[in-house]
Amino acid sequence: MLNIDKLRCADRRTLARGITLLESTREDHRQQAEALIQSVMPYSGNSIRIGLTGVPGVGKSTLIETLGNHVISRGHKIAVLAVDPSSTLSGGSILGDKTRMPTLATNENAFIRPTPAGETSGGVARRTREAIVLCEAAGFDVIIVETVGVGQSETLVSEMTDMFIVMLLPGGGDQLQGIKRGIVELADLVIVNKADSELQSKATLAAADIQQALGLIKPRYPDWQVPVITSSALENKNIAEIWTSINDFRTLLSSDGRIASRRRQQAKTGLWMETQNLLLSALKNNQEVGESLSRLQESVTNGEIPPTIAARQLVSKFLDGK
Helix, strand or coil, rough: CCCCCHHHHHHCCCCCCCCHHHCCCCCCHHHHHHHHHHHHHHCCCCCCEEEEEHHHHHHHHHHHHHHHHHHHHHHCCCEEEEEEEECCCCCCCCCCHHHHHHHHHCCCCEEEEEECCCCCCCCCCCHHHHHHHHHHHHCCCCCEEEECCCCCCHHHHCCCCCEEEEEECCCCCCCCCCCCHHHHHHHCCEEEECCHHHHHHHHHHHHHHHHHHHHHCCCCCCCCCEEECCCCCCEEEEEEEHHHHHHHHHHHHCCCCCHHHHHHHHHHHHHHHHHHHHHHHHHHHHHHHHHHHHHHHHHHHCCCHHHHHHHHHHHHHHHHHC
16 A cells, blocks of 8 residues: 555655556456555645646647746745656657656756646546546646547546636748647636747737637636747746636636536546546446447447447347446
8 A cells, every 4th residue: 555644745656556557447456546545535636737738849848847847946846747648559648748858857946747638538538637636645736637639529627627728820821730629618817829039920910819719719617818928948038927817817816716517527527437438448348238239339340230239239138237
């Protein structure tokens, strides 16, 4: 069993072991992980949870490192859960975010955990919710979930964080760079990164265009006008302004209980997502379903029956076996 006292003292090795336990698929490990989460729940919830997404190459890791060092200098502890794309061969992380945050990774007040996304969609790993709780219990009061990238399903990260940040690049034609409108509608802060040297003017123009576009979208919160900030992580430009916006957002939504209400709704969403995952796993591992699966899959691929009927037959087999 993990040493809870060491975890509560922000021992990074113990925290890393705890998250490894959470991610394990072994049944005995799952039982230990559930007991661990249950035991640390009273110590969780005292952080600002930030989701951060953006197109590949926008500089997410560099900005997180610069922002993280700034946050630590203000007396905070920061945990970064960097969800990487997964290799189709090994299932391991491809990008290795920890190697791209060298100074933050060695700071005793920071914890960085790269995690392969695996088969989970939405830009997050299956155990990201539990990992957030564990990091909070270890005393980290700023949690950043860096997602895989930007796509139609990336909105899932907004369902487990308090604030959702979208990062963009200056220039490149369409200022939203192919990001779905739904992603932008969820943004609580937009950052136009790499606003340095010859890209400065393009970044300023992009920020103005994005601000105008946001004015045409119904805001998530009527009393919060989504800021659009140009920044340069390499030049430490406007990093303090980003942190100020994060604090302003947290103060506004904490004052009337909206963050607490949002977290309650997120917990409910997490319940149903985990229920779906467990039921799907049980269905796939059911012996009677397995005996019918190959035959039904072949019938579907040959166009003999539609997927809806095949799915209903599989579920009926599963339920009858119960």
